[in-house]
Amino acid sequence: MAAPNSRPGAGRRGVCRPYLLVRRHRGQGADAGGVLLPGPRSGRSGRDGGTGYPGFERESGDGSRPAPARPPVVDRALAAGVAHEVRDPLNAIGVIVQRLRREFSPSRDGGEYAQLTGVVADEVKRVNRIVEQFLELARPPALQKRRANLDELLERAAATIEPQVAAAGLALERDFSGLGAVEVDADQLQQALLNLLRNAVEAMATGTIRLAAQLLDDDRVEIAVADSGPGIPPDELERVFDPYFTTRAEGTGLGLSLVHRIVSEHGGRIEVHSAPGEGTRFTIQLPRGL
């Protein structure tokens, strides 16, 4: 069942932030110096069926959306360099604004002073998160794969998100057992699952989030994060994997880019199925890697 999106701060803004250091990937495969990113779309009436991604098929009418197959790249060294350069002055601004709020008082209009410095502090936090996520995207694609029990990995993700789920008055269902071993980068996969689970929490006012997994065959597993939230309108659905696309005031729009990257690095694929009023379901298929 769908739930209205009425929680404070969960408002849809329809913002697509400007692309930073993104250049088009010319289809030669992931180059070693670049960061795989779903990138800006070339326009709705493009020759790729309107999605802007070569090989990225248009929605088939069932509300599903595969992740882009061949996204653009950013220059890894340049991206990391800029992110590092931004981080230091940003931290300084953050520390200074905290001091201004705590230790100084304005000559007039204390309320407005508190409000304005509060905006600066919040924006510093948000830009800081963008930089951190961007640095994460810019890291070399090195997976630290090891054998892990998939049930335990999923349970850890569920247990980590549970306090946020409870605090938001939502319910979390688990539907997985006896999945056995996989060979994955457990930390990265955990981060991908938490990004999906957190998105669900942030999108919903009431309802249920379901973390499910099954073995598809001896070699592949499927993991799904489904919610009974407001769903995603079609024009937004085709942009959710774009870096910096966010409808949340406090979002960076990089969460799903990271998820896509982590899944791709594992040789897997991710799809999203969603429609307004019908909730949202992200499905990841992964090789067990054993």
Ligand SMILES: Nc1ncnc2c1ncn2[C@@H]1O[C@H](COP(=O)(O)OP(=O)(O)OP(=O)(O)O)[C@@H](O)[C@H]1O
């Ligand atoms: N489960 C969901 N239900 C509804 N909308 C969603 C869901 N997951 C993602 N979205 C939409 O996709 C957008 C992009 O998600 P993404 O995780 O990349 O960024 P974000 O959540 O906005 O920001 P951040 O991850 O940095 O907090 C969201 O802003 C939201 O509009």
Ligand SMILES: [Mg+2]
């Ligand atoms: Mg997110």
